[in-house]
Amino acid sequence: MRDAVKQLLVSGAGVLAALVCGPVAMAQVGLFAGHGDVGKVLHAGDARFDPAKGTYTVAGSGENLWSTHDEFQYVWTKVSGDVALSADISFVGTKGNPHRKAALMIRQSLDTSSAYVDVARHGDGLTSLQYRAATGADTHEVETASVAPQRVRIERRGDYAYVFVGEAGGQLNFSGAAMRLPLSGEFYVGLAVCAHDKDVTETAVFSNVQIERLPPATGKTVLYSTLETVIVNSTDRRVRHTEAVHFEAPNWTRDGTALIYNQDGGLRRWTLDDGVHPNDRTIPLQTASMPIPTGAQTKCNNDHGLSPDGTQIAISDSSVDGKSHVYVLPLAGGTPRLVTKEGPSYWHGWSPDGSTLAFTGQRRGEFDIYTIPAGGGAETRLTTAPGLDDGPEYSPDGQWIYFNSERTGHMQIWRMHPDGSGQEQVLQDENNDWFPHLSPDGKRMVFVAYKPGVKGHPPNEDVALVMVSLPDRKSTVLASLFGGQGTMNVPCWSPDGTKVAFVSYALVAQ
Secondary structure, eight states, X not given: OOTTOOEEEOSSHHHHHHHOXXXXXXXXXXXBSEEEEESOOSSOOEEEEETTTTEEEXXXXXXXXXXXXXXXXXXXXXXXXXXXXXXXXXXXXXXXXXXXXXXXXXXXXXXXXXXXXXXXXXXXXXXXXXXXXXXXXXXEEEEEEEESOSEEEEEEETTEEEEEEEOTTSOOXXXXXXXXXXXXXXXXXXXXXXXXXXXXXXXXXXXXXXXXXXOOSOSOEEEEEEEEEEETTTOOEEEEEEESSOEEEEEEOTTSSEEEEEETTEEEXXXXXXXXXXXXXXXXXXXXXXXXXXXTOOOBOSOOXXXXXXXXXXXXXXXXXXXXXXXXXXXXXXXXXXXXXXXXXXEEEEOTTSSEEEEEEEETTEXXXXXXXXXXXXXXXXXXXXXXXXXXXXXXXXXXXEEEEOTTSSOEEEEEOTTSOSOEEOOOOSSEEEXXXXXTTSSEEEEEEEOTTOOSOOSSEEEEEEEEETTTXXXXXXXXXXXXXXXXXXXXXXXXXXXXXXXXXXXXXX
């Protein structure tokens, strides 16, 4: 148990009254004020507490805990403020629906369509943070990388919920799954079971249950970086790797098997487990973070990306003179070859035919967009407007270079032809929009949106990943997260155009 979490609430009327807002329900179950079915179910659920064993046996029916409304059995207590709920979870029986759920839930109300966030153990071992951002909205999830952890924990701190996983009796570790979901006033916290089948009832046992008030987040925090992917059609997310270190800016390899990111001045490769069948998560592929040798260039920043044929990678490094320069080296690693003699220069794009690199360069105090032959040579300045121009990336057909510019007074997305002609604003909104990335078919664009008034692209901000359909300019928020600088600075689409990779961050209390 982390040192910052001190005020453990255990069973007993006096302690329970300190947590429960309002009168204690007659159907009190152990630590909890009441229980009942949420939504319409064909078979009534039940909940029982065994004080001798300290276990809660919860039986629930219901078609699903998903979409725009839920049906499940809920054992709840009404609370306010920052709180954590932890428990060991096990299902009774092994033959139920693989999507049945046993969850630790934080919920705004007992309405079937209420906003909520939970950590749900599924029958097949999938463990995810599920959330409905507003009443009646669709449910989405962030899948953790853990399969059937014995113990889970959900923390609500401010407007964010965090999921921790571990073994029974062991240390709980941050899973990388976090979600911003503001809740107002009083809300409910408790145990939930859904059969994922309206015609049956499933049972789960929750043991070693702890409800804790969390102290104000004024103590020590540790920064966690989480490598994630999001499916663009569903906006469901999946944690690929999380660690208490700072890393940034994932690229997807051309064969779709790995992600490349920067950490501690170098590049690393994370092998994905997408070869594992989604219904058989009990034997995940062993993944690992492997360094990519970059020779004498040991101060790589977060501006890097692969050549169209996937054999080379461009990096931006400041090892020589303290100014960032663009280099090219084999994807497997090797001795980098200098491309830009002047600095600072930050790589952002590679032309589809592989002949030209696009980069942001600061020359005589101005940041503008430049191109240069991939083999080196003279650089060509494409933008001259006052203010910062950044993030150039070629469209897949090679007809455009998309970039972000603050020439209108705040950062917006623009595009131009590869010779710098035809510069035009693509979108107009009040946010500060950074780093446009084009899908492989060129029909969609994703970028990082900061709130109005945020200057530059700082870290540790509430940001959104926004996808725009270029033919009709319709936008979709793929993810809302804590991040910014390092989240999605470089090309990040999967080769098949179904997913986007990014890095989220969390400041986890200790």
